[in-house]
Amino acid sequence: MEHAQEIQLQIRGVPEQESAHKDDSHGSAPKSPTRRLAVASGVRWWAMVAVDMIMLLSGGTVATLLTRLYYNSGGNSKWMTTLTQSGGAPLLAIPLLLTPPSPEDRRLPSPATKLAAVYAGIGALIGLDNLMYAYALQYLPVSTFSLVASSQLAFNAVTSRLLNAQRFTPLIANSVVVLTFAATVLAVGSSSDGSSSGNYHYNYAAGFVLTVAASAAFALILSLYELTFERVVKAQTPRWVLRVQMNSNLVASAVAVAGMFASGEWRTVSGEMAAFRGGTARYVATLAGTAVAWQAALVGQIRLVARVSSLFANATGVVQLPLVPLFAVVLFGDRMTGIKVVAMLMSAWGFMSYAYQHYLDGRRAAGTARAQCSVCAARAASDAVSDAS
């Protein structure tokens, strides 16, 4: 009977498996590329993943375009751009208060000191990454930036394998390669199309090195988030996702504020505000909008890490790279080229390859659950017969 109850619990627990930590994910053996999805597939699950993806893609695109607008309109403070990437974190207190707690939200999964150390470590890394990303966005033209930044997916392939025991299937490998190519095609094709003309002073060597370093750091951050949900928080509930994001981004904001004071950049802020094209109100609106858009994007991205995997979250983020130049056509008057459309299509193709792997895993898991069900029913019947005799 015990066996039958155990399987019934597992089946009933399917929706919770998204939120509850599973012991089997502790092992270092390669796990299913889509293991959480494997037990929680279904229309509702896909709809939630789609919402997260839309938040990441729209938030990330708006944030990147607003950062470019800030630089284009006379802004020049790297620490200010760094701060906008994490400074909207206190706003997360609103959804946190509005989200009803589940039982897993009420317990402290690890000692408070361990949680604090994790927030401090990831937060400091985010602060450093945000600074490098701020330099990268200013020092490289859109095309080169997209090319180099797409390397974060390859870095993520390594960190996911090492830290998250991610298994690679041909479909996932195909997705990583095609998404990287999509950004490469974009970079090669638009290097001479005068993209994002503005008052940039490109500094290629520094921009290149900083973009590569930021890409590696960001891949590590996403893998560390995944590890945190599995080993430290031991839950993937909406509230834990918000808490982890808010606390780590508050630490990153402290790093940015400290950097602004230590570098003396804070003295230039009032002058920059006064000289900003469109005036002070536009300056504040641009930075506030950037901060909100980054947090919206990160909510989507970290929820994808918790729901699926860091590699999936990064793959979705990379889809955004060809999106930015397309929007720049409308907003900054960049030229539209066939290459940009091809990059978009390749990007969609690479992503669909990844999504198809998830679909296959979901179907396989459903088949396994059905098989276990019939074994379980047979065992329950035989237990009942032996109990009666």
Ligand SMILES: Nc1nc2[nH]cnc2c(=O)[nH]1
């Ligand atoms: N390096 C890096 N930093 C980020 N911060 C927010 N998104 C990103 C990203 O895609 N890459």
